[in-house]
Amino acid sequence: MAIIEVEDLVKRYGDHTAVNGVGFAVERGEIFGILGPNGAGKTTTVECVEGLRVPDGGTIRVCGIDPRSETGELRQLLGAQLQESELPDKLKVGEAMELYGSFYREPADWRELLGILDLTDKIDTQFRRLSGGQKQRLSIALALIGNPRVAVLDELTTGLDPQARRDAWGLIERVRDRGVTILLVTHFMEEAERLCDRLAVIDSGRVVALDTPAGLVAGVDDRQRIRFRPSAPLDHSVLAALPEVTSVDRAGDQLVVIGTGNLLLAVTTVLARNQVTAAGLRVEQASLDDAFVALTGRTIDS
Numbered sequence: 260m261a262i263i264e265v266e267d268l269v270k271r272y273g274d275h276t277a278v279n280g281v282g283f284a285v286e287r288g289e290i291f292g293i294l295g296p297n298g299a300g301k302t303t304t305v306e307c308v309e310g311l312r313v314p315d316g317g318t319i320r321v322c323g324i325d326p327r328s329e330t331g332e333l334r335q336l337l338g339a340q341l342q343e344s345e346l347p348d349k350l351k352v353g354e355a356m357e358l359y360g361s362f363y364r365e366p367a368d369w370r371e372l373l374g375i376l377d378l379t380d381k382i383d384t385q386f387r388r389l390s391g392g393q394k395q396r397l398s399i400a401l402a403l404i405g406n407p408r409v410a411v412l413d414e415l416t417t418g419l420d421p422q423a424r425r426d427a428w429g430l431i432e433r434v435r436d437r438g439v440t441i442l443l444v445t446h447f448m449e450e451a452e453r454l455c456d457r458l459a460v461i462d463s464g465r466v467v468a469l470d471t472p473a474g475l476v477a478g479v480d481d482r483q484r485i486r487f488r489p490s491a492p493l494d495h496s497v498l499a500a501l502p503e504v505t506s507v508d509r510a511g512d513q514l515v516v517i518g519t520g521n522l523l524l525a526v527t528t529v530l531a532r533n534q535v536t537a538a539g540l541r542v543e544q545a546s547l548d549d550a551f552v553a554l555t556g557r558t559i560d561s
């Protein structure tokens with residue numbers, strides 16, 4: 260059974276339709292990503308899932324619960340990451356965990372959570388004295404304090420440096436390993452590719468694609484490109500004759516072979532047979548960035 264089900268969700272702000280028929284289902288234990296450019300409707304969608312906004316149309320179920328009518332029950336099941344500004348500057352880390360834990364029927368052991376999130380030595384530190392990465396880790400800890408079955412993380416790693424971002428990815432995976440289903444909003448391609456089991460790409464309030472990261476890429480372009488410098492002149496036609504090859508071109512001193520299937524094996528076998536070695540050989544495949552451009556007609560930052 261799906262843990263989160265969203266069908267035909269519509270949300271308007273005045274006469275602007277921010278979410279226009281969004282639908283997806285998240286299975287238990289998944290890290291499910293919502294990827295899209297600024298203003299696509301990602302946050303509005305997850306705020307409806309969290310019960311923070313009232314949809315104008317469609318249905319949402321979280322563990323079978325309608326966020327609109329069973330808000331109290333939803334709070335016990337769903338952990339939402341707090342915005343930074345929601346914590347008082349002088350509140351200490353331990354106090355915040357204690358306070359937020361008191362809102363739940365069966366809170367997690369907050370000391371254990373701080374241990375997992377590498378914040379044990381910050382228990383007596385005021386919120387304002389934490390670094391950006393520590394604040395983010397605390398916001399994950401607070402999202403998990405109620406022992407939720409679902410955690411919603413919105414732009415969790417925005418503003419973090421690359422190392423802190425990678426650390427956060429490791430943490431999210433550990434949270435999933437504890438049995439929590441994760442709904443993750445992001446506009447970082449690498450994050451989506453590395454972390455998410457499946458992704459809904461949202462653009463202008465609609466889901467334009469929904470698949471695994473690899474499936475999205477393959478759906479757009481399954482061609483590969485091999486570049487190398489041949490150690491000796493090679494008749495292009497021996498490569499062009501291979502069923503895997505669609506084109507062979509020269510770019511400076513390099514050959515560029517484009518094709519599908521087991522292209523690398525086919526090309527290297529021909530080279531070996533002709534006693535040609537391939538210097539600087541690179542295999543290039545379409546990336547999630549390419550898939551995103553193909554799906555939305557623009558890059559994620561434009």
Ligand SMILES: Nc1ncnc2c1ncn2[C@@H]1O[C@H](COP(=O)(O)OP(=O)(O)OP(=O)(O)O)[C@@H](O)[C@H]1O
Pocket residue numbers: 272275277295296297298299300301302303304446
């Ligand atoms: N409270 C609001 N009142 C009016 N319009 C809003 C409100 N919140 C969002 N919008 C508009 O709705 C659209 C979708 O916004 P939303 O924040 O859901 O997008 P997003 O994909 O999360 O974008 P971002 O990546 O920039 O956070 C945008 O055009 C935004 O300007």
